[in-house]
Amino acid sequence: MQKKDDLRTLLRKSGYKATPSRIAILEVFKKNKNPISAQEIINELPSDTDQATVYRTLKSLKGKGVIKPIDLRHNHAHYELANIVEHHHIICLGCGKIEDVHHCWVKEVQDTVLHDSKHFAEIRQHTLEFYGLCKSCAKKHPDGGRSCSTS
Amino acid sequence: MQKKDDLRTLLRKSGYKATPSRIAILEVFKKNKNPISAQEIINELPSDTDQATVYRTLKSLKGKGVIKPIDLRHNHAHYELANIVEHHHIICLGCGKIEDVHHCWVKEVQDTVLHDSKHFAEIRQHTLEFYGLCKSCAKKHPDGGRSCSTS
DNA sequence: ATCTAAATGCGAATTACTTGCAACTAATTT
DNA sequence: AAATTAGTTGCAAGTAATTCGCATTTAGAT
Numbered sequence: 001m002q003k004k005d006d007l008r009t010l011l012r013k014s015g016y017k018a019t020p021s022r023i024a025i026l027e028v029f030k031k032n033k034n035p036i037s038a039q040e041i042i043n044e045l046p047s048d049t050d051q052a053t054v055y056r057t058l059k060s061l062k063g064k065g066v067i068k069p070i071d072l073r074h075n076h077a078h079y080e081l082a083n084i085v086e087h088h089h090i091i092c093l094g095c096g097k098i099e100d101v102h103h104c105w106v107k108e109v110q111d112t113v114l115h116d117s118k119h120f121a122e123i124r125q126h127t128l129e130f131y132g133l134c135k136s137c138a139k140k141h142p143d144g145g146r147s148c149s150t151s
Numbered sequence: 152m153q154k155k156d157d158l159r160t161l162l163r164k165s166g167y168k169a170t171p172s173r174i175a176i177l178e179v180f181k182k183n184k185n186p187i188s189a190q191e192i193i194n195e196l197p198s199d200t201d202q203a204t205v206y207r208t209l210k211s212l213k214g215k216g217v218i219k220p221i222d223l224r225h226n227h228a229h230y231e232l233a234n235i236v237e238h239h240h241i242i243c244l245g246c247g248k249i250e251d252v253h254h255c256w257v258k259e260v261q262d263t264v265l266h267d268s269k270h271f272a273e274i275r276q277h278t279l280e281f282y283g284l285c286k287s288c289a290k291k292h293p294d295g296g297r298s299c300s301t302s
Numbered sequence: 303a304t305c306t307a308a309a310t311g312c313g314a315a316t317t318a319c320t321t322g323c324a325a326c327t328a329a330t331t332t
Numbered sequence: 333a334a335a336t337t338a339g340t341t342g343c344a345a346g347t348a349a350t351t352c353g354c355a356t357t358t359a360g361a362t
Contacts, residue, residue, distance in 0.1 A: 017328050017339060038318080050342050055319060057340095071222045071278065075350075076318060090264065090271050099271060101264050106279070109256050113241065113281055119250055120241050121289035125282040127222065128257070130264060130274050138272035168308060168359050189349075201311050206350055208309095226319080227349060 003030070010083075014064045021049045025057050026081075034098050035070040035078035035089070071129060072096065090130040094137025101130065154181070161234075165215045172200045176208050177232075185249050186221040186229035186240070222280060223247065233276075241281040245288030252281065 007026045008018040016022060028036065028044045042054050058079060061067045067079040072091055088101040106126050114123050158177045159169040167173060179187070179195045189209060193202050209230060212218045218230040223242055239252040257277050265274050 012329095019328070019340065021341075048342095051318095052320075052343080053341055059320095069222070069224065071220070073220065090268055090274065092271070093275065097270065099268055101267070103267075105256065105260050110281070113252050114283075116252070116254075117241055117250055119248065119285045119287075120243070121284050121286045123241065123281050123283035124244065126280065127282075128279045129277065130261070131276040131278075132265075132274035133272050134270045135272045136270075163360095170309065170359070172310075199311095202349095203312080203351075204310060210351095 003027075010066070014061075014066055016060070016064075021045075021053050022057055024049065025054060025061075029067065029079075029081050033100075035072060035080040037074075037076050037078050039076070065125070068125060068127075071127065072098070073131060088128045088130070090132060092134040092137055093131050094133055094140065097134045097137075099134075104128070154178075161217070165212075165217055167211070167215075172196075172204050173208055175200065176205060176212075180218065180230075180232050184251075186223060186231040188225075188227050188229050190227070216276070219276060219278075222278065223249070224282060239279045239281070241283060243285040243288055244282050245284055245291065248285045248288075250285075255279070 004023060004027075007023050007030075010026070011018040011022055024045055025041055028041050031044075032040075038051070038054055038058060041058075042049070042051050045054070058067065058077075062069060062079065065082055068082045070078045070080055070089065072078050072089075073093070074096070085102075086104040086107075088104065090099045090101060091097070106128055110123055110126065114120060155174060155178075158174050158181075161177070162169040162173055175196055176192055179192050182195075183191070189202070189205055192209075193200070193205050196205070209218065209228075213220060213230065216233055219233045221229050221231055221240065223229050224244070225247070236253075237255040237258070239255065241250045241252060242248070257279055261274050261277065265271060
């Protein structure tokens, strides 16, 4: 129950009502360490939650910065919780495998970027992702087209 | 004609036939300095090119690394030429304004990232984008929801 | 000039996501 | 604790972006 109450608090602090669907969606995020898609969330939910609710919830959580989109180079959006330790990913262009990159260098350059900018007042977010081939795909198809399965 | 021949060469070197549609698509990329969407390309083309051709061409140019996707946080894909000077972007969460970030720090850390990785053999690409508020949007809506127009 | 794999155009299909609206419910007010 | 109300949901239909199947065409090799 402790956890559920934390989520309730997180939701209220972000200006939302703490409804069962939203708590369930956040629980799915807590459970999955990799970025997940709307469909993956829908599949893991107790099946009485409508997809429109999931999409609406994702959109508004994104708007408030509770979750952030991660571009896995698939054809649909993936998200992960924003309030976890700043990190990035390496994503395999062959099979979609994801590995975390634990260090974040971006903070160190963000101020420079902002000051060098002519038109910007503020930087709120950033993405840094690496794309390559995992060891197993590097053997299979050394030229790296995407041919393994991806979700 | 020089330019067109360069594009022909680029296409053939990448393993494609140099068809008029593909040359036209690459010319649109050369003309636009910001990342562009499939629809923007379709609008700028002489109107006899089918959208399926544009989408297919984008997909295969992306596969070969001739163009790369840039996530502008809109609801559809944007691309830019990959073989230009390495750079990144700051994107306004309010109005979608894009400014180039001319220095790239990523090369300096890429080797470290690869060596720290357990499962990866190779890094081929990366994305680094900053999201924030431009000076004009920072005045209009200091809490930064997206409400200006975006394309 | 001929040949063939690759590319195109067309329409239909699919995927990912959104919207309108009536019913419902969390949290505030009394 | 009941009443209130603004935010939220489910459903079904809708839209935007992208893809597919297939007959036809074309670039570039022979």
